[in-house]
Amino acid sequence: MPEVNLHASAVAVREIRLNTITGFTGKATELLAQQRCGGLVDQPRSFTQCLGCSTSNAACMVTLVQDGVVISHGPVGCSSCLHEFAFTYRVNAPLRGISHASQRHIYSTNLSEEDTVFGGNQKLADTIRAVASRDDPRVIFIITTCASGIIGDDVEGIADQAEEELGIPVVAIFCEGFRSKVWTSGFDAGYHGIARKLVRPPRQKRPIINVINFWGSDIFSRWFKRFDVTPNFITPYATAESLSYSSEALASVQACTTLGSYLSGALEQHYGVPALRAAPPYGVAATDRWLRALGALLGKPEVAEAIIADDHEQFLPQVHELRARLKGRSAYVTAGAGHGHSLLAVLAELGIRAQGASLFHHDPVNDFDNEDADALVAMVHDYGDVPNLSICNKQEFELVNVLNRIRPDILLARHGGMTLWGAKLGIPSLLIGDEHFGMGYEGLVNYGEAILESVENDEFVKNLSRHSVNPYSKWWLEQPPYAFLGDDT
Amino acid sequence: MSKKKDSFADEGLAGAIFTTETQVLAHTNVQHDGDDPLNDILSSPVGFIEQERYTCAIGALQSVVAIPKAVPILHSGPGCGTMIQGFFERSTGYAGGSTSPCTNFSETEVVFGGTERLRKIIEGTYKVLNTDLQVVLTGCTADIVGDDTAQVVNDFKRDGRPIVQVDTAGFKHNNLVAHSDVVNAIIDQYVHKFAANVTPRSDKRLVNLFASIPYQDPFWKGNLREYKRLLEALGLQVNVLFGPESGGVSEWQTIPRANFNILVSPWYGLPIVQNLAEKYGQPFVCFGHLPIGAGETGRFLETVAAFARENNAGTNRCDIKALIAKEEQAYYEEIDNLATFLLEFRYGLPNHVHILHDGGYVVGLARFLLHEVGIVPKEQFVVDNTPAEFQDAIRADLAAASDKRVIPLYFTADAGAAQHAIRALKHRGRGLIIGSGWDKELACEKNYDFLSASAPSPYRLVLTTNYVGYSGGLRVIEDIYSAVLATYA
Numbered sequence: 001m002p003e004v005n006l007h008a009s010a011v012a013v014r015e016i017r018l019n020t021i022t023g024f025t026g027k028a029t030e031l032l033a034q035q036r037c038g039g040l041v042d043q044p045r046s047f048t049q050c051l052g053c054s055t056s057n058a059a060c061m062v063t064l065v066q067d068g069v070v071i072s073h074g075p076v077g078c079s080s081c082l083h084e085f086a087f088t089y090r091v092n093a094p095l096r097g098i099s100h101a102s103q104r105h106i107y108s109t110n111l112s113e114e115d116t117v118f119g120g121n122q123k124l125a126d127t128i129r130a131v132a133s134r135d136d137p138r139v140i141f142i143i144t145t146c147a148s149g150i151i152g153d154d155v156e157g158i159a160d161q162a163e164e165e166l167g168i169p170v171v172a173i174f175c176e177g178f179r180s181k182v183w184t185s186g187f188d189a190g191y192h193g194i195a196r197k198l199v200r201p202p203r204q205k206r207p208i209i210n211v212i213n214f215w216g217s218d219i220f221s222r223w224f225k226r227f228d229v230t231p232n233f234i235t236p237y238a239t240a241e242s243l244s245y246s247s248e249a250l251a252s253v254q255a256c257t258t259l260g261s262y263l264s265g266a267l268e269q270h271y272g273v274p275a276l277r278a279a280p281p282y283g284v285a286a287t288d289r290w291l292r293a294l295g296a297l298l299g300k301p302e303v304a305e306a307i308i309a310d311d312h313e314q315f316l317p318q319v320h321e322l323r324a325r326l327k328g329r330s331a332y333v334t335a336g337a338g339h340g341h342s343l344l345a346v347l348a349e350l351g352i353r354a355q356g357a358s359l360f361h362h363d364p365v366n367d368f369d370n371e372d373a374d375a376l377v378a379m380v381h382d383y384g385d386v387p388n389l390s391i392c393n394k395q396e397f398e399l400v401n402v403l404n405r406i407r408p409d410i411l412l413a414r415h416g417g418m419t420l421w422g423a424k425l426g427i428p429s430l431l432i433g434d435e436h437f438g439m440g441y442e443g444l445v446n447y448g449e450a451i452l453e454s455v456e457n458d459e460f461v462k463n464l465s466r467h468s469v470n471p472y473s474k475w476w477l478e479q480p481p482y483a484f485l486g487d488d489t
Numbered sequence: 490m491s492k493k494k495d496s497f498a499d500e501g502l503a504g505a506i507f508t509t510e511t512q513v514l515a516h517t518n519v520q521h522d523g524d525d526p527l528n529d530i531l532s533s534p535v536g537f538i539e540q541e542r543y544t545c546a547i548g549a550l551q552s553v554v555a556i557p558k559a560v561p562i563l564h565s566g567p568g569c570g571t572m573i574q575g576f577f578e579r580s581t582g583y584a585g586g587s588t589s590p591c592t593n594f595s596e597t598e599v600v601f602g603g604t605e606r607l608r609k610i611i612e613g614t615y616k617v618l619n620t621d622l623q624v625v626l627t628g629c630t631a632d633i634v635g636d637d638t639a640q641v642v643n644d645f646k647r648d649g650r651p652i653v654q655v656d657t658a659g660f661k662h663n664n665l666v667a668h669s670d671v672v673n674a675i676i677d678q679y680v681h682k683f684a685a686n687v688t689p690r691s692d693k694r695l696v697n698l699f700a701s702i703p704y705q706d707p708f709w710k711g712n713l714r715e716y717k718r719l720l721e722a723l724g725l726q727v728n729v730l731f732g733p734e735s736g737g738v739s740e741w742q743t744i745p746r747a748n749f750n751i752l753v754s755p756w757y758g759l760p761i762v763q764n765l766a767e768k769y770g771q772p773f774v775c776f777g778h779l780p781i782g783a784g785e786t787g788r789f790l791e792t793v794a795a796f797a798r799e800n801n802a803g804t805n806r807c808d809i810k811a812l813i814a815k816e817e818q819a820y821y822e823e824i825d826n827l828a829t830f831l832l833e834f835r836y837g838l839p840n841h842v843h844i845l846h847d848g849g850y851v852v853g854l855a856r857f858l859l860h861e862v863g864i865v866p867k868e869q870f871v872v873d874n875t876p877a878e879f880q881d882a883i884r885a886d887l888a889a890a891s892d893k894r895v896i897p898l899y900f901t902a903d904a905g906a907a908q909h910a911i912r913a914l915k916h917r918g919r920g921l922i923i924g925s926g927w928d929k930e931l932a933c934e935k936n937y938d939f940l941s942a943s944a945p946s947p948y949r950l951v952l953t954t955n956y957v958g959y960s961g962g963l964r965v966i967e968d969i970y971s972a973v974l975a976t977y978a
Contacts, residue, residue, distance in 0.1 A: 047613025050591040053568020056575075075629060075659035076538055077545025080945075081575020083926060087947040090930070103930045107905070110538045111660050116633060127537040134539075134909070146566040147629040147660055150599060177566040178594045178630055396587040397617050417574075417587040471560070471584045476617045484613065 001368045004195070004266040009156045010174035011192040011262070013054075013185040015042075018363045020182050024391035025482045028380050031389060035364035047484040051393055056081060057186025058143045058175035062194075064089050064215065064236035065243065066098075067138040069105035069131055073124050073155060074145025079108045089236075092215040096237040105135045111147055120153050128162045128170060138240035139198060140170045141190075149176035163197075169240065171197040181393060182361045184258060184336065191263035194235065194243055195270070202248040202271060208232040210252035210267065212260030216436035219443070220253075223291070226303050234263070247271035251297050253290075255435055256280055257375055258338030261367035277370050279378035280439070282342035283349040284316070286378050287440050315441035322448030323351040329455065332406055332422075333357040334399060335414030339435060341375035343412055346438045348383035350448050355406050356388025358399055360415070390482065396421065400472055401481035403427060410455055426465030428454040527868065530910045531901045539905025540927040542845070542872045542943060543705060544576045546657035548664030549671045550626050551577060554585035555703030556675075556730070557737035558621040562614055563591040564607050564638055565628025569659070576945055577704045583620075590614045594630040602634055604641050611645055611652070621738045622679065623652040624671065632658035646678070651738065653678040663874055665847070668702045669760040672730075676744060676764060683742040689769035692746040693803050696720065697728045697771075699761050700753035700779075700957075705847075707946050710734075711955030712779075716753070719786070719958055722812055723794055724804035745769045749800050751793060753779065753957075755848035755886070756879035772800060777886045779853030782861045782962030783820045787813045820959040824861065827966065831863055838973055839938050841865045841916050845907055845924035846943045847873035848883040850956075851898070854923060854942075856890045857962055862969075866896045867916055874902040911935070921969065938973050940965075 002017075014020035023043035024031060034040040055078055063070050063085040072079035086104035093101035109127050111120050128140060140162070144155055159172040175189040207229045211220050215236040224231055232242060232249055246252075252267050253276045254260020264275035274297055281287035288308055295304025330353045333343050340359040347354050362376075371377050380386070388406065392398050400421045403411065411422030411429040422429030430450060432438065438447045547569050550561035560583070563570050574586045581588065590613065592598065592606045607625070614623060627638050642654035655674035657667050698716055701709035713729040720727045728743060729735050750762045750773040762773035774796040780789035794809045831838065842864050844851050848871045855866035875883065880900055887898050901907055904924075908931050911922070920937040922928050926947040932939035941949035942956070955961045 046609050047617060048591060048593050048610065049587060050563060050570030050574075050589050051567035051593045052571050053566065056568060056571065071537075075545045076541055076543070076663060077547055077569065077572055077576075077659040079572075080541050080544035080548070081572045083541070083945045083947060084575055084578075087926065103927075105539065105905070106541075108538045108541060110536055110902070112536070113658075113661050116629075116660050123535060123537070126535040130533070130535055130537065131539075134905070145629075146594070147633065150630065150633045177568045178596060178599055181567065181593065181595060183568065394587060417581075420581070469583060471558075471588060471618050471620065473617060473619050 001265050001269070001370065004262070004269050006192075006196040006266065006270060009172065011188050013180035014182040014188070014361070014363060015180060018365050018367070020361050020363045021391055022181050022361050022393040023485050024362060025485060026389060028376060028386040028389045031362065031391075032377060032380060040362075040364050043486045045395065045484045047397070049396055051181060052183035053177040054175040054180055054183050054186030054189060055143050055145055055177055057183050058173050058190040060085060060214075061187055061190030061235050062141040062143070062173065063104055063106060065139065065141075066102070066237060066239045068240060069107065069135050069137040069140050071107045071109060071124070071127055071131060071140065071142045072145060073109045073111070073120065073142055073148045073153065075111045075147055076108045078145040078147070079106060082106045088215060093237070095215065095217055096233060098237060105131070105137065107131055116147060116151050119151060120148055121158055124153065124155065125158050125162065128158070129166070132166050132168070138168060140168065141173060141193065142171065143173045144176050146176050146178050149174075149178070169197045184361060187259055188262045190235070191266070195263060195266040198240060198243045199247050199267070199271065200244045202245065204248060205250060206248045208249045210234050210246045210249045210264065210273065211255070212252060212263055213255035214435055216255065216434040219436045219439050223307055223440075226307055227294070227298050227300055229298070247273060249273050251276055251294070253294065254280065255439075256338035256342070257366050257373045258336060258363065261373060265367045275368065277368050277373045279373055279375040280338070280342055282375075282438055282443065283345035283379070283382060284319075284441065284444070285382040286345055286375075311441045315445055318445045319349065319441070319448065322445065322452070325452060326350050326352050326448060329353070329409045329451075330355045331410045331412055331451075332403060332408040333412045334359075334418045335412070336360045337362055338375050339414050341379050342438065343414065344386055345375070345379045345383065346444060346447050347412070348379070349444050350451070352451070354386050355408050356390070356402065357386060358390045358392045358402065360393050362391045394418070397472065397476065398481050401477060401479065404477055405481065410451055412451075423461040423464050424468040424470065426458075426462050428458045428461055430454040527897075527899060527910045527913070530913065531899050531903075531906050533901070533903050533906060538903050540908065541576075542904050542925055542927075542945075543663050543665055543874065544573060545659030546662040546664060546667035546670070547626055547628050547659055548573050548576065548705075549657055549667035550589070551580060551585065551664070551704040552668050552671045552702065552731070553624040553626070554580065554582035555709070555732055556622060556741070557733070557735065558583055558619075559738070560584040560614065560618055560620040560623050561589050562611060562623055562625045563589055563628065564603065564625055564631045564636065565591060565594060566630045567591070567593040569628045578945065578947065579950070580704050584618055588618070590618075594628070599630060599634055602636050603631060604636050604638070607636070607638065607641050608644075611641070615650070621651065622675070623650070624675065625652065625654045626657045626671070627655075629658045629660055632656060632661070651679055664705060665702060665757040665873055668705070669758055672699070672761045673764045675741065676761075676768070680741050680744050681768070684745040684769070687746050689745045690748050690771060692726070692743070693748045693801060694724065695726045695728065695743065695747040696802075697730065697744055697747045697750045697765070698753075699750065699758045702757060703731045705944055707942065707944055707951045708954055708956045708961075711953045712957045712961070714953065715955040715958040715961060719790060720751075720793065722807070723790060723797065723809070724807040725797060725802060747771060748802050749773060749796065752776070753789075753849070755852065755883050756875055757847075757873075777852065777882065778849045778856070779957050781853045781956055781958075781965060782857040783817050783959055784860055785853060785856055786958050786962070787817065816959045820963065823963055836977060837919050838970070839864055839921035840918035841867045842921040842923060843868055843870065843911050845870045845872050845904060845922070845928055847871065848875050848879070850943065852883060852887045852890070854965070855887060855896060857965065859890060861962060862966060864921060868897045868899065868910065868914060870904070870907040870910070871898065871900045872902060872904040872907060875900055938969070938976070940969055940972055
């Protein structure tokens with residue numbers, strides 16, 4: 001895989017590092033054919049709605065570190081949605097065995113107009129010291145913003161100076177929103193900061209496996225137990241110390257290649273922690289492969305075979321039953337890149353026809369530079385093509401248009417805000433926040449049952465569709481959904 | 490009940506910053522005093538903010554969302570809209586949230602300027618969305634690179650489009666200040682176009698009401714409805730301008746015809762009524778805090794009624810005394826019925842309260858709880874970044890709440906510091922905290938009752954509830970004691 005340069009203060013955004021695109025429409029096979037010949041070119045849009053921001057995604061990866069504090073170096077607005085992570089931290093803490101979640105410590109340097117003229121360096125330096133004294137944290141994360149980036153504050157220099165003075169890691173994370181249309185770049189930025197400033201050389205190997213994930217339910221412990229290893233969850237609910245010694249793990253896995261490959265790659269290259277390259281375990285075929293790859297990596301292939309045999313016996317009869325009940329149903333998916341591919345696999349495994357998908361970005365290569373890790377390649381290999389695959393960074397107007405045409409039996413969504421439009425059109429819409437809900441063989445049963453429940457209980461969306469308002473023009477709903485893609489308007 | 494912490498303990502923090510609790514106990518009811526130990530906790534020369542209770546200037550896009558069929562168009566970095574959506578939650582309205590068009594500043598626009606991009610986005614807006622009013626709001630990026638946004642918008646104005654432009658760079662102001670900028674921009678650039686055909690102040694009964702800031706006041710919809718109901722009972726006609734009780738842009742067009750303006754606010758919104766005074770010669774009457782419960786609502790009605798008489802609003806036929814008596818009869822029937830519970834409930838009710846809110850709520854709730862519920866306001870915290878010139882008036886307003894006690898009042902935008910101050914305080918009896926979702930954890934720590942009544946409010950759902958007026962007071966009582974009784978299980 002390409003070198004992960006931990007000497008550089010910032011990691012290149014995805015558009016540059018992975019040639020990532022946010023505009024495409026066609027079949028899944030067409031997308032893969034173009035990516036293989038290096039011919040995939042991003043298509044801009046001449047009309048756009050609000051995108052996500054890298055700074056939120058960087059914050060997402062550091063705010064839930066138990067003993068850390070986060071300083072957003074920018075105007076007060078650049079951190080105003082971070083209270084949602086404080087909520088998440090509290091609500092999901094029991095899933096990680098934490099009975100009393102502590103309050104999150106989230107700060108804004110509150111840059112003013114004067115600061116944009118004279119620079120915000122001193123304010124940042126003063127804030128770091130005040131925060132260290134107020135909260136006595138084990139690590140301080142600084143996330144940058146458009147304003148601090150454009151005025152050119154020396155965030156790295158100030159962080160280094162404070163680190164030396166305070167004796168705790170002070171991690172500068174460069175995640176200005178304007179740098180990337182792919183907000184997933186913010187995850188990479190957070191991981192880059194952690195890899196270069198927190199992770200230390202291993203003292204010894206320990207029977208732990210790094211799980212790079214969000215805050216979903218713990219499906220891993222049940223599997224890992226049979227390999228005599230335990231999960232080391234990264235980064236939500238980790239501590240500064242558990243992150244530092246993630247270098248001691250036997251391996252790293254990720255809930256999603258898009259999310260985890262940069263950090264697991266960094267741990268492999270710099271600390272010799274092997275990264276599992278198989279596409280994440282969604283669908284029977286991918287789960288078989290993933291468990292076998294893990295067994296091979298841990299030198300315990302027989303344990304993998306035993307888990308596969310046991311889980312097949314326990315769950316596949318239920319999957320067969322669900323397939324019969326879901327027969328003839330169709331679906332549309334809207335999700336981030338990696339998880340969207342996984343949801344398409346889950347649908348195919350359940351015998352539901354995917355009429356299309358709107359995925360927020362597409363990485364033609366991943367950080368492993370390895371097709372085995374590409375969940376879309378795996379999905380097409382296992383289940384065949386998907387029509388109407390669009391790469392669209394949450395452009396609601398396109399989604400509304402396409403849903404209005406396709407009218408699937410169900411809309412599966414992974415990110416907030418998208419289900420509303422399924423529901424307004426009377427389409428049962430399901431968002432499962434827990435990204436591990438569909439994992440493994442058990443996950444197929446979970447999803448199958450949730451989809452059935454949504455499809456059967458459609459009274460609410462039918463009623464909503466009769467009464468909801470629609471700001472989209474008649475003209476627009478009659479245009480092809482990707483009319484603004486490319487420069488043809 | 491003291492709760493054990495899972496990570497770096499908050500108990501230790503309070504101790505580190507504030508050495509002994511006895512200092513506070515010995516020091517009740519004193520403010521403006523160099524010896525007040527709370528001042529040490531609350532004084533922050535650095536200017537950072539922990540736990541944001543408001544957002545940046547572009548957050549005033551919610552004031553556009555609150556106007557029926559208006560659309561905010563963001564000339565800003567990607568994610569500004571998402572940040573605002575995340576701060577307020579459940580706040581999409583007609584065309585806010587993921588529907589709002591945005592230029593999504595990238596490196597290209599930062600280097601070469603984004604005005605051409607903005608032009609395309611506005612053109613697209615007219616094609617894709619059906620809207621009555623378009624308000625272009627700028628973010629930090631557009632402002633720092635110096636885009637001439639007004640020139641682009643003027644081109645569309647020349648074509649007769651109902652479009653308005655306003656500078657809302659996040660580093661300039663917060664959303665409480667920018668709310669006035671947005672409203673004034675709509676008045677100056679849109680409403681004023683219709684003023685040529687009407688005589689200012691020609692409709693003697695008509696008034697414009699400027700009270701709750703939409704979404705920043707979680708109860709804005711209900712409050713505006715209740716103000717309107719009460720003022721109509723006085724014989725006035727009321728433009729509330731925002732929300733379902735307003736008539737959308739056609740109501741805005743009647744602003745110049747109003748006889749006078751009513752401002753319910755300790756400071757925010759003042760530039761609006763000043764602008765209207767200058768533009769149309771409309772006088773205004775100010776009520777500095779929210780009228781919650783019978784006493785203050787009666788005073789509010791008397792104040793407005795007197796002002797209406799002075800301005801010949803033709804409300805003389807309204808018997809204000811009879812109106813108040815009728816409302817009070819129903820109100821006190823409830824309080825009378827409740828008194829036994831308040832006085833006799835043997836298992837414990839809160840006897841004192843700390844409020845963290847904007848100045849209007851702090852004073853309004855403190856007056857109400859003291860006189861009409863019997864909960865004594867102890868230290869109060871105004872966390873809305875009140876400009877210095879208004880602070881003395883707010884202090885005087887709270888001081889006038891009682892002739893026998895002094896209620897200590899502190900101003901800080903750093904609500905995290907306010908929490909540390911409360912942590913360090915100790916009063917006899919069961920306490921109540923009224924604040925935002927951030928304060929739920931503080932209330933848990935102190936084993937206090939908690940009422941969520943300010944943004945951000947992740948733990949509470951508010952639809953059309955009002956806290957102002959007679960019914961609002963009763964609702965506050967219901968909310969407090971429902972929370973209290975829910976602890977007995």
